[in-house]
Amino acid sequence: MTIEEALHISAKLDLESKTAINLQYTSRLLEEKFAGLLKEYDLTTPQFNVLRILRGQKGNPASLACIQERMVDRNSNTTRLVDKLIKKEWVKRRVCPDNRRMVEIEITAEGLAVLKQLDPLTRELNAKNVEALTEEELVTLNTLLDKLKTNE
Numbered sequence: 001m002t003i004e005e006a007l008h009i010s011a012k013l014d015l016e017s018k019t020a021i022n023l024q025y026t027s028r029l030l031e032e033k034f035a036g037l038l039k040e041y042d043l044t045t046p047q048f049n050v051l052r053i054l055r056g057q058k059g060n061p062a063s064l065a066c067i068q069e070r071m072v073d074r075n076s077n078t079t080r081l082v083d084k085l086i087k088k089e090w091v092k093r094r095v096c097p098d099n100r101r102m103v104e105i106e107i108t109a110e111g112l113a114v115l116k117q118l119d120p121l122t123r124e125l126n127a128k129n130v131e132a133l134t135e136e137e138l139v140t141l142n143t144l145l146d147k148l149k150t151n152e
Contacts, residue, residue, distance in 0.1 A: 030129055037125055040142035041114060044077040047085055053152055054091060061094070061104030090114060 002012070003022040013021070031045065038048055053070045054062060068078045082105055085091040088112030096102040130138060
């Protein structure tokens with residue numbers, strides 16, 4: 001289905017506008033599917049992102065600034081996200097022993113267990129989302145998306 005069909009656009013779009021609208025629309029569709037998967041775990045996409053970042057620390061704590069810097073959606077309120085994850089007992093917060101003004105965040109065993117359950121489900125969803133593309137097309141798409149990001 002073309003973007004014009006999906007959005008019932010009858011006017012001719014210039015190629016640049018069509019591309020931007022198509023990227024935004026497709027991104028939103030993928031986000032909605034992913035959010036649906038996470039909803040079953042009472043988890044939002046930004047909360048999931050925080051858990052993945054903390055797991056990537058391999059047992060080392062991370063500061064709020066470190067988490068914020070690595071977020072996919074940098075508009076997220078990291079403090080609020082961490083607070084919600086603390087209530088679920090999936091992360092814990094502590095004062096840094098070397099610098100009492102700094103707060104460190106680390107993932108708990110419970111948080112790791114949730115990610116372990118989600119890992120095969122997210123891989124499966126991601127594979128399903130791109131199954132219409134060949135491996136070569138996926139490589140090309142990633143190259144093109146990386147190229148678009150150089151204009152930041």
